[in-house]
Amino acid sequence: xxxxxxxxxxxxxxxxxxxxxxxxxxxxxxxxxxxxxxxxxxxxxxxxxxxxxxxxxxxxxxxxxxxxxxxxxxxxxxxxxxxxxxxxxxxxxxxxxxxxxxxxxxxxxxxxxxxxxxxxxxxxxxxxxxxxxxxxxxxxxxxxxxxxxxxxxxxxxxxxx
Amino acid sequence: xxxxxxxxxxxxxxxxxxxxxxxxxxxxxxxxxxxxxxxxxxxxxxxxxxxxxxxxxxxxxxxxxxxxxxxxxxxxxxxxxxxxxxxxxxxxxxxxxxxxxxxxxxxxxxxxxxxxxxxxxxxxxxxxxxxxxxxxxxxxxxxxxxxxxxxxxxxxxxxxxxxxxxxxxxxxxxxxxxxxxxxxxxxxxxxxxxxxxxxxxxxxxxxxxxxxxxxxxxxxxxxxxxxxxxxxxxxxxxxxxxxxxxxxxxxxxxxxxxxxxxxxxxxxxxxxxxxxxxxxxxxxxxxxxxxxxxxxxxxxxxxxxxxxxxxxxxxxxxxxxxxxxxxxxxxxxxxxxxxxxxxxxxxxxxxxxxxxxxxxxxxxxxxxxxxxxxxxxxxxxxxxxxxxxxxxxxxxxxxxxxxxxxxxxxxxxxxxxxxxxxxxxxxxxxxxxxxxxxxxxxxxxxxxxxxxxxxxxxxxxxxxxxxxx
Numbered sequence: 001x002x003x004x005x006x007x008x009x010x011x012x013x014x015x016x017x018x019x020x021x022x023x024x025x026x027x028x029x030x031x032x033x034x035x036x037x038x039x040x041x042x043x044x045x046x047x048x049x050x051x052x053x054x055x056x057x058x059x060x061x062x063x064x065x066x067x068x069x070x071x072x073x074x075x076x077x078x079x080x081x082x083x084x085x086x087x088x089x090x091x092x093x094x095x096x097x098x099x100x101x102x103x104x105x106x107x108x109x110x111x112x113x114x115x116x117x118x119x120x121x122x123x124x125x126x127x128x129x130x131x132x133x134x135x136x137x138x139x140x141x142x143x144x145x146x147x148x149x150x151x152x153x154x155x156x157x158x159x160x161x
Numbered sequence: 162x163x164x165x166x167x168x169x170x171x172x173x174x175x176x177x178x179x180x181x182x183x184x185x186x187x188x189x190x191x192x193x194x195x196x197x198x199x200x201x202x203x204x205x206x207x208x209x210x211x212x213x214x215x216x217x218x219x220x221x222x223x224x225x226x227x228x229x230x231x232x233x234x235x236x237x238x239x240x241x242x243x244x245x246x247x248x249x250x251x252x253x254x255x256x257x258x259x260x261x262x263x264x265x266x267x268x269x270x271x272x273x274x275x276x277x278x279x280x281x282x283x284x285x286x287x288x289x290x291x292x293x294x295x296x297x298x299x300x301x302x303x304x305x306x307x308x309x310x311x312x313x314x315x316x317x318x319x320x321x322x323x324x325x326x327x328x329x330x331x332x333x334x335x336x337x338x339x340x341x342x343x344x345x346x347x348x349x350x351x352x353x354x355x356x357x358x359x360x361x362x363x364x365x366x367x368x369x370x371x372x373x374x375x376x377x378x379x380x381x382x383x384x385x386x387x388x389x390x391x392x393x394x395x396x397x398x399x400x401x402x403x404x405x406x407x408x409x410x411x412x413x414x415x416x417x418x419x420x421x422x423x424x425x426x427x428x429x430x431x432x433x434x435x436x437x438x439x440x441x442x443x444x445x446x447x448x449x450x451x452x453x454x455x456x457x458x459x460x461x462x463x464x465x466x467x468x469x470x471x472x473x474x475x476x477x478x479x480x481x482x483x484x485x486x487x488x489x490x491x492x493x494x495x496x497x498x499x500x501x502x503x504x505x506x507x508x509x510x511x512x513x514x515x516x517x518x519x520x521x522x523x524x525x526x527x528x529x530x531x532x533x534x535x536x537x538x539x540x541x542x543x544x545x546x547x548x549x550x551x552x553x554x555x556x557x558x559x560x561x562x563x564x565x566x567x568x569x570x571x572x573x574x575x576x577x578x579x580x581x582x583x584x585x586x587x588x589x590x591x592x593x594x595x596x597x598x599x600x601x602x603x604x605x606x607x608x609x610x611x612x613x614x615x616x617x618x619x620x621x622x623x624x625x626x627x628x629x630x
Contacts, residue, residue: 011402011491013597020576020600023252023281024289026259038599058403058436062595063576064338066256066354087407087438088338092354151356152263 002127003050003078006043007111010056014068014089017060023067028074035071047075052117054109055082060089069093079117081106081124081135094142097150103135119143220374220469221441222409225349228463229332236373236470245331246274247361250317252281252576253336255293256355258300261362269304270365276326277301278310278317280571285312286579315544315570318342318430318514323546325455329444329462334361339514339594341432345425346452347444347462349409352433372407372438373472374465375400378414381480386627388524389424390516390592390611392416393431394485398495399477406436408472411465416479417442422451423520430515431594434492484627486590487609490598498614498626507587509538509619510601511612512568513575516592517543519550521612526556528616528627529563535622538565539581541573565619577601590618 016039018031025031036043053072059082060068069092072080079099083106093100099119109115109126116125122137138146148154219227223234230240249257254277261269269275277297285291301309310320318339321327329347333340336358343350353367361367383392410432417425425442432440442448444462452460484498511517511525522542540560542548548570551557561567574581575593583589583605592615596607610618613627620630 013595013600015577015595015597015600019603020252020281021578021582023576023578024255024287024293026255026293038603058406061402061436062338062433062597064253064336064340064352064354066253066356069354070256084403084406086403086436088352088354091357095354095356151360152260155264 002114002116003052004048005109005111005113005115006040006047006051006053007109008053008055008059011058011061012055013062014060014065015062017068018065018071020063023065025067028070030074031067031071032074035075044075047077049076050078051075052115053077053080054106055080056106057083059085060093061086064088064092066092066096069096069098073098079119081109081117094138094145095151097146097148097153099138099146101135101137103133105133108133119146218466218468218470220409220465220471221347221411221443221463222349222372222374222439223469224463224465225330225332226369226371228330234371236371236472238371239368240371241366241368242332244274244334244361244365244367246276246321246326246333247358248276248278248317248321248333248335248337248340249358250277250281250337251279251283251294251297253355253358254297257336257358257362258297260356260359264359264363266363269306269362272304272306273308274365275304275306275362276308276310276317276321277306278314278320279312280316280320281576282578283312283569283571313545313569313571315542315547316514316517316572318426319518319543319547322346322426322451323455323544325452325457328452328456328458328460329448330460334358334367338433339430341437341440342426342430342514344429344432344439344441345422346448347441349439349441350429351439370407372409374409374411374469375405375473375475376471377410377412377475377477379412379416379477379479380414381416381478381482382419383416383479383482384628386524386613387482387484388611388613389420389427391482391485392479393428394487394495394609395479395482396428396477397431397434397487397493398485399475400435400493402434402491402493403436405432408437409439409441410435410437412440412442418445421520422447423518426518427515431492434594484611484614486614486624487596489596489606489608492594492596492609498610498624501608501624502626504608504624505588506536506590506618506623508581508583508589509534509536509615510541510574510581510589510591510593511538511615512541512543512573513591513593514543514572515594516612517541517547519547521592522547522551522556522560523554524612525616526551526559528613528630529565529620530559532563532620534564534619536619538563538619539568539574540565541568541580542570544570563619574601590615590624
């Protein structure tokens with residue numbers, strides 16, 4: 001999968017991803033209209049399907065609101081790559097089928113860079129800078145959930161298999 | 162044995178080798194009675210080479226997960242655990258119930274173990290919120306869930322302890338990140354999102370990675386008008402906003418022993434602000450006294466073994482600690498109050514699951530009594546019980562006579578939805594737990610502090626040291 005980079009720093013909290021006043025919205029598409037509203041007002045209007053979010057450490061800290069990864073899924077973000085993720089955000093993203101990759105080298109990636117990401121192998125190719133980075137792939141168990149589109153669909157498939 | 166366990170179930174073998182121990186194989190089974198998914202995970206940890214020498218040496222978290230997963234659970238293990246109590250509030254139950262419905266499960270696993278408090282946007286602020294809350298009320302009724310705490314009863318993390326759900330040794334999972342508050346009673350309390358909560362609603366179970374534990378010892382005595390919030394912010398400064406990510410914390414030391422239940426709740430509440438999965442105070446006499454007459458059933462306190470395996474030990478001495486303030490926009494951006502004293506304030510908020518308890522209102526009332534606030538001050542008790550007692554003791558009169566405004570029990574403006582949202586560039590001293598950019602309104606600047614510091618700042622109209630007013 002290919003996409004352009006939206007670059008963020010450390011400790012990006014879920015209030016930044018989707019402010020608390022939008023907790024009454026519950027569809028990914030509508031949530032996406034307010035994603036990063038307070039910190040990157042241009043995000044919702046300019047994000048393209050397949051774009052990639054790059055973060056530093058502790059991405060997704062704060063509230064347990066699943067609205068946060070849902071908003072990014074609604075924006076059709078292909079994956080989030082960060083040095084580390086906050087625990088609840090990590091679980092929530094996997095559960096709704098939003099791929100996450102941990103990579104120590106996100107400092108080398110710049111806003112707007114075009115990346116080619118292989119979720120299975122964790123290999124990230126920066127086509128703009130002609131570099132590659134190795135991310136830690138998800139354990140098979142978790143990737144199975146992501147590949148199915150989330151925990152609910154994963155379980156449905158397992159049950160009907 | 163396996164065929165017995167997995168009778169009539171589809172078994173999926175997942176090779177989820179633990180990266181640390183490479184010893185474990187987890188089996189998942191989903192039962193399918195009446196053609197509907199119940200999402201019943203059946204888990205057995207098969208471990209041919211379990212470390213028998215470690216067996217008696219466990220942390221509180223390892224012991225709670227061992228009981229809940231019926232296995233010898235150690236830090237790093239993936240387990241499927243039985244949840245003792247599940248909580249979702251008006252803010253998160255909407256997505257959790259949506260996911261539950263998508264699972265096509267008809268009935269929740271055990272209505273009596275589910276608690277639904279309404280606290281985030283109460284009373285409803287908009288048509289949309291009102292309709293969502295209406296839908297949840299109907300669902301609660303339809304499912305026969307007896308423990309629904311509607312508008313005005315209070316914040317989930319205050320209501321569960323008050324009503325005796327937060328008990329030593331229990332695994333309590335909430336669809337709210339501050340569910341770590343229950344650690345104040347020796348429970349393993351932790352937060353999850355909506356889909357995980359739906360999974361619990363359906364099966365009563367959830368997968369966990371048993372966390373490693375940090376042992377935190379805090380010695381010393383706090384001065385007058387320095388309180389649990391100051392100690393907590395000081396600790397967060399030391400550990401950092403992600404210093405405890407994926408980990409549990411156990412709290413020890415004389416400062417913790419001397420701390421009230423209310424103070425311990427403040428401390429454990431903010432474990433998540435260090436990334437923590439749980440923050441736990443070992444139960445003692447104070448816990449017993451608090452739980453007497455309110456515990457929903459019998460419980461067994463769980464303690465760590467002395468030689469338990471901790472990933473890190475942290476020792477702090479809080480003798481002479483000054484009031485602490487977390488500056489915008491991160492919770493670990495903490496300084497002594499004198500560094501920020503004098504900054505003009507537009508609003509003061511005293512309340513939230515961190516500092517909306519009787520003891521907090523008492524601290525504020527003592528400072529405000531007979532004086533007038535210089536800025537708009539919003540005070541919101543954490544629960545109806547807290548409000549009634551605060552009225553009884555005269556704290557509410559002192560607070561209102563001083564010019565503050567009282568809101569209905571609930572989360573108030575903490576999450577930025579209503580009841581005191583800030584204008585662009587406005588400064589608020591808040592006793593809540595997060596000062597992220599945009600948390601309490603688009604452009605507000607939040608300084609987190611104790612109820613004492615907040616009250617003193619309200620009087621002066623600027624950030625003020627409560628020891629000097």
